[in-house]
Amino acid sequence: MQTDFIVGSLQLNSVSIPVISDFLNFGDILGAIKARWAINRNNYKINPGLYAIGKPNENSNIFVTANYKLSFDHLRKNLKNIDSWILILDTKGINVWCAAGKGTFGTEELIKQIQQTKLVEIVNHKKIILPQLGAVGVSAHDVKKITGFHVIYGPVKASDIPDFINNKFTASREMRTVFFPFFERIKLIPVEIIGHFQYLIFAIAVFFILAGINSNGYSVDKAFDGGLKAMVMLLAGFLSGVAIAPALLPYIPVKQFFMKGAILAYIITGLLIYFFPGISLFENISWFFIVPAVSAFIAMNFTGTSTYTSLSGVLKEMKLAIPLQIIFAFIGLVLWIIGRFI
Amino acid sequence: MEHRYLKNVVTLKLDVEKCNGCKMCMIVCPHNVFIVEERKAIILNKDLCMECGACAKNCAQEAISVKPGVGCAAGILMGMLKGTEPTCDCTSDSGSSCC
Structure with a gap:
């Protein structure tokens, strides 16, 4: 000490x-x-x-x-x-x-x-x-x-x-009065990054492994290509929820934190897919489910760091957010796997 | 820019009958939910309440009730997984702590 x-x-x-x-x-x-x-x-x-x-x-x-x-x-x-x-x-x-x-x-x-x-x-x-x-x-x-x-x-x-x-x-x-200005939100982002990082690494690893699966069995080349693409998309969802949503918090015109994360993720996914399209339509669509699910979940966790959310409010938000996040992640993953076979 | 969270959700209640106008609720509230006029407290901005519980804790007349807790999704999830009340205490197994 x-x-x-x-x-x-x-x-x-x-x-x-x-x-x-x-x-x-x-x-x-x-x-x-x-x-x-x-x-x-x-x-x-x-x-x-x-x-x-x-x-x-x-x-x-x-x-x-x-x-x-x-x-x-x-x-x-x-x-x-x-x-x-x-x-x-x-x-x-x-x-x-x-x-x-x-x-x-x-x-x-x-x-x-x-x-x-x-x-x-x-x-x-x-x-x-x-x-x-x-x-x-x-x-x-x-x-x-x-x-x-x-x-x-x-x-x-x-x-x-x-x-x-x-x-x-x-x-x-x-x-x-407790204010929660931009600079104070920015200061708290590093701890958010560290706190969620292990899950990001785990998710990227899973996608790298799955990316090799195709109709001809397993391909290491495809695992690398598909995994790299997945890494970029997951990282985008991660940064959207962990850093951009907290930074822009009051400027995103919805109240629920998970929606703040989801809206940002749609914009970012749209831009990324437009400039770097995936190997199939299925894959492209899959990212519109996966990236928002990731970003929404992490942004939702920022309720704990923020200085103005009530327990009742967060509970209400989660009743809607958790099922949606699970459904979106599941649909996205299924579409993405189908995309591997086309 | 001001932050606003969900409307009509908080558990904050004030029994004006019991209030003696001591202003303690107004002093401890971090979001200016209360004002005191003519020796009686008034809930001015209910939707700004974050249910921290400071007002109820410091009301000697026990005129205020609120179910206090942390508005923390990770804490609520952790509580659900462990079968406990929502907890801010994520230190134990995840290695990181909130707040």
């Missing part, structure tokens, strides 16, 4: 509290890039507990976050020149919002950390600032009842903390 952000320690009531840096070094930035590419992402965490930033005293503010290193880094870099206490909950290395959904960033863990770190002996106020998205797991009135600490929900983004403080600890409507 990385600890080079600790730059000193503060002795208070005979306990030693680590003082952390408000500066992100090369290692922190590299770590963030790796996490975005799903490298070491599930083990990118720090020790829970109380930390100090700057020179906090008994009147300083207490900010709470998760023990996912990216969350922690976001908070400390935005507390530059703001002497504060940082209380880290044990969320098993998961970010605030997701951990709150799971309950690890929750009432119980917050109460436990408040008591374990003897917060009442460290500060002489009863105010504790949480990221707004932590509200999914934390019940402010229960925390108050048990610990006496009054939970104040701060802004969604740590970068708004200085404004939040200047604004008498009130988050404006803008600061309370």
